[in-house]
Amino acid sequence: MDQLGASPYRTDIAVAADLAGGVNGSALWPYTLRKGQDDGASVTIASPSILPEPWNPVAGSNWVYDTMLQRGMSDGGVLPDPFTGLSWPQRIERAEVTIQTGLPVVKSLDWVDLQFADTIEVPADAWIDWDTETQKFITVGEKYPEGLTALRKSVVYYPSDLYDIKWQDGSSLTLADFILGNIMTYERANEASPIYDEAAVPSFEQFQESFRGWRIVQEDPLVIEAYSDLYGLDAEANVATFFPGGGAWHLLGMGIMAESAGELAFSSDKADAKEVEWMNYIAGPSLEILKAKLDEAAADSYIPYEPTMSAYITPDDAAARWSNLEAWYAEKGHFWVDLGPYYLEDAFPVEGTVLLKRNPDFTDPADKWLRFQEPMIADVVVDGPGRVTIGEEATYDVLVTFKGEAYPTSDINTVKYLVFNAVGDLAFSGEAEAAADGQWQVVLSADQTGQLETGANRLEIAVVPIPVSVPTFGSLEFVTVP
Structure with a gap:
């Protein structure tokens, strides 16, 4: 069973929260707790x-x-x-x-x-x-x-x-x-x-x-x-x-x-x-x-x-x-x-x-663990043609960012794609290729699109970063025509 929990805190508080256990379950909370920019502050928990x-x-x-x-x-x-x-x-x-x-x-x-x-x-x-x-x-x-x-x-x-x-x-x-x-x-x-x-x-x-x-x-x-x-x-x-x-x-x-x-x-x-x-x-x-x-x-x-x-x-x-x-x-x-x-x-x-x-x-040092104050959970946008001719190659861009900045390729474990056909079955899958920091490409070959029938298809993207254990998903629907 999946469960989501919240650990609310003030906007002037910074602390490393565990992605699974929240602040209560974080081993790093005492090393990263900050209130504003001043030393010697007190916090009520x-x-x-x-x-x-x-x-x-x-x-x-x-x-x-x-x-x-x-x-x-x-x-x-x-x-x-x-x-x-x-x-x-x-x-x-x-x-x-x-x-x-x-x-x-x-x-x-x-x-x-x-x-x-x-x-x-x-x-x-x-x-x-x-x-x-x-x-x-x-x-x-x-x-x-x-x-x-x-x-x-x-x-x-x-x-x-x-x-x-x-x-x-x-x-x-x-x-x-x-x-x-x-x-x-x-x-x-x-x-x-x-x-x-x-x-x-x-x-x-x-x-x-x-x-x-x-x-x-x-x-x-x-x-x-x-x-x-x-x-x-x-x-x-x-x-x-x-x-x-x-x-x-x-x-x-x-x-x-x-x-x-x-x-x-x-x-x-x-x-x-x-x-x-x-x-x-x-x-x-x-x-x-x-x-x-x-x-x-x-x-x-x-x-x-x-x-x-x-x-x-x-x-x-x-x-x-x-x-x-x-x-x-x-x-x-x-x-x-x-x-x-x-x-x-x-x-x-x-x-x-x-x-x-x-x-x-x-x-x-007070800043030894500060890099863990915020998880680098990726944002994903999939861009490409919404209409594909059966039997022709199609290229899609996967844009991966964090807080508006390109996600470094070195910090990405894998970017995987899955294509579901018009009846919802998995047609094929594979891994995207890195084009630049924050940009990956999925190239559907002519042979692959040739396997699709006329209708609406869905391209699903799973981005697996190295700095966090939480993948990010994106999707795009496209129509295949003769």
Whole structure:
């Protein structure tokens, strides 16, 4: 079923809206939101629902209205194009994707390098599983001594200044932030773990069916390899970044302590089953419990899953993280800390009000994503003879523009034509030829028009641009006569 939705906003507001999800579903809205030409403006956003469910970085609210707000405070290794869905690099510098030969994968954007190989061997030192008892990763060599292959390999390269990025409480991003989230994937699906959650098992089993391991090739600059038997048809969709947006290790660690103690639960399912509070990092009774865990962690310089994580977190690192979070909570009164362009200043679930403010440590240029403020949906005009003699050649011009300007030929994937005869049947089809920017031509040969009978026919045009996933259609009727 097709559905059209509207996201109304004032004429002085500019923002990137997703063609499928609107402003609520746009990952780029916080990077592109503008009001007039002045810096420092404020914007009031109305929403059908605000804070309907608790927030936590593991299994909190998944309402789109909450997700929109969270996107405003988050960041990612890649971000989806709001007009095509293809990924663009945000925090990563570049990526390489290798696919097993013969699989139907193509690339559209130059930032990713797509290669094919007859066999993709998974390195023996790649991590593929986790031992809850020893709190150590299990390597491919240990689990599969006979070796292992994959259908897909992803390699991401992060820039040299990656670790200059700051969490909103002032903590520096570190490699530990990349690792803890992966550990929790295994812990939450293991019955022997104190944070086991049966609600996490189905998604974990699905993940485990195709996952073939990952490894840190280089720590600084960071390079990560990942292997899987799951692949998408677009090369850009096969890039695994492991970027920890929203999942700082100390924030997760505080929640791990609370759930392990049986006082809170990350998911609503476990909260109901254990009859405890669904963990909420921004409001409600959870805050008192989380604050108590923060105090414990600070006193002990707590490092979660220390047998593994101590290789990436020193006691001084841990002490600094807990101190930063204590200062943040003392000032803000909540534990929502992220990496994005805005931070959470206040949240009032009862009143239904949230206040986001600009993150002063977010250093991306303000115009980095402005090219996505408006989709380049093409306008199409078909021009040509309205009367064609059967058995003679006929030429039609297809004029493709955007806001009155010629649509660049390099930005057009294809221009396809279909001719329907006098009884409405498809007579023939083909692709138009580019004549110049914004101008394409359909040439109906004498043989083709010779197949048409006397009467009214219809020429249908479909223009498929590269910058947007929405094609534009045009048509023209013409009469064929002997």
